[in-house]
Amino acid sequence: MSHQVCLLSGDGIGPEITNVVREIIDAAGVKIEWIPCEAGLGSFEKNGDPLPQETLDKIRSTKLALKGPLATASGTGFRSVNVSLRKELQLYANYRPAKSLKGVPAPFENVDLIVVRENTEGLYSGLEHTVVPGVVESLRVITEAGSRRIAEFAFETARSLGRKRVTCIHKANILKLSDGLFLDTCNKVAKDYPDIQYDDCIVDAAAMKMVLNPHQFDVLVMENLFGDILSDLASGLVGGLGVTPSGNLGTDAAVFEAVHGTAPDIAGKNMANPTALLLSATMMLKHMNEAEAAKKIEASLFSVLEEGKTLTGDLKGSASTTDFAEAIIAKLDTVAV
Ligand SMILES: NC(=O)C1=CN([C@@H]2O[C@H](COP(=O)(O)OP(=O)(O)OC[C@H]3O[C@@H](n4cnc5c(N)ncnc54)[C@H](O)[C@@H]3O)[C@@H](O)[C@H]2O)C=CC1
Ligand SMILES: O=C(O)CCC(=O)C(=O)O
Numbered sequence: 001m002s003h004q005v006c007l008l009s010g011d012g013i014g015p016e017i018t019n020v021v022r023e024i025i026d027a028a029g030v031k032i033e034w035i036p037c038e039a040g041l042g043s044f045e046k047n048g049d050p051l052p053q054e055t056l057d058k059i060r061s062t063k064l065a066l067k068g069p070l071a072t073a074s075g076t077g078f079r080s081v082n083v084s085l086r087k088e089l090q091l092y093a094n095y096r097p098a099k100s101l102k103g104v105p106a107p108f109e110n111v112d113l114i115v116v117r118e119n120t121e122g123l124y125s126g127l128e129h130t131v132v133p134g135v136v137e138s139l140r141v142i143t144e145a146g147s148r149r150i151a152e153f154a155f156e157t158a159r160s161l162g163r164k165r166v167t168c169i170h171k172a173n174i175l176k177l178s179d180g181l182f183l184d185t186c187n188k189v190a191k192d193y194p195d196i197q198y199d200d201c202i203v204d205a206a207a208m209k210m211v212l213n214p215h216q217f218d219v220l221v222m223e224n225l226f227g228d229i230l231s232d233l234a235s236g237l238v239g240g241l242g243v244t245p246s247g248n249l250g251t252d253a254a255v256f257e258a259v260h261g262t263a264p265d266i267a268g269k270n271m272a273n274p275t276a277l278l279l280s281a282t283m284m285l286k287h288m289n290e291a292e293a294a295k296k297i298e299a300s301l302f303s304v305l306e307e308g309k310t311l312t313g314d315l316k317g318s319a320s321t322t323d324f325a326e327a328i329i330a331k332l333d334t335v336a337v
């Protein structure tokens with residue numbers, strides 16, 4: 001049976017990495033009808049709209065999308081399309097694992113963390129206004145319902161993956177009402193999961209502890225901004241943004257993308273590492289009950305990484321994006337799964 005999957009190729013390095021990831025999935029024999037969807041800078045220039053209604057409708061209909069990164073200008077321009085997609089489709093859980101990979105140079109070995117980021121609230125609610133010239137306010141919205149569903153997601157994830165501990169990351173000492181509610185809700189949800197250890201940690205100390213000894217953490221749950229920052233930090237622990245995947249998950253749809261952005265410094269140069277998007281794509285394949293193909297692709301990828309002969313620049317190699325993808329495709333029929 002053929003699956004329908006929306007494909008948002010993205011800005012910057014997006015088209016380069018989505019092209020090769022799609023080629024690898026096709027080469028692995030998964031039957032997918034890719035539905036191209038417009039979004040981002042290209043769509044804004046063409047349609048005057050960075051997130052056309054048609055794109056939202058298509059994702060609502062297929063319930064699945066693979067997405068390249070989309071650019072958001074700092075301090076000006078349209079609202080982040082990434083944030084809008086998450087909000088419009090109620091993709092409330094951003095699942096961002098950071099796991100060491102053999103052959104990938106990194107400051108630590110055997111890191112295996114999961115950042116669970118609340119994806120629809122916090123400072124990303126987009127509620128900003130000028131009070132008087134020179135004074136602006138950004139509203140940080142935390143709700144009990146939003147906190148409960150992300151806490152439950154974190155505990156359910158921990159349970160289903162056989163993980164031992166969930167840590168709530170917060171700043172409830174300063175943000176007494178908003179993070180106070182988030183922490184209090186996580187504390188209550190934890191009581192329903194006596195089989196999973198639970199604790200909490202204030203975000204600044206958590207950042208220091210992650211850098212000093214990431215092995216002390218397991219599953220981390222937090223609101224939107226902290227999750228954005230600590231998931232990039234977690235990427236740094238395992239070799240950088242070129243290797244960390246993510247899934248934006250809701251009850252009605254799921255959008256899979258890398259943790260990284262459009263990498264303007266290397267865009268258009270055939271230099272980007274497609275590993276992060278490829279691992280997001282294998283996460284998607286598992287979600288679609290195509291676990292065999294996902295495992296075959298991962299085995300080929302891990303074999304290329306471990307061999308160390310065809311690595312991209314971020315991993316201290318000199319291979320191009322397309323060389324790296326070809327090396328993975330060449331292994332698809334030989335790897336044991
Ligand atoms: N989900 C999304 O679509 C995201 C979009 N963005 C957007 O991306 C744009 C650029 O953001 P930056 O802060 O520069 O972060 P970035 O993640 O694009 O890049 C940070 C650094 O990591 C490197 N890098 C990222 N991905 C890589 C890959 N696959 N292979 C090799 N190196 C890689 C870049 O070359 C750069 O040096 C901004 O407009 C931002 O809003 C940022 C993060 C996520
Ligand atoms: O929306 C953006 O442009 C940035 C989003 C981001 O950094 C993220 O989702 O991790």
Ligand SMILES: [Mg+2]
Pocket residue numbers: 228229232259
């Ligand atoms: Mg980010």
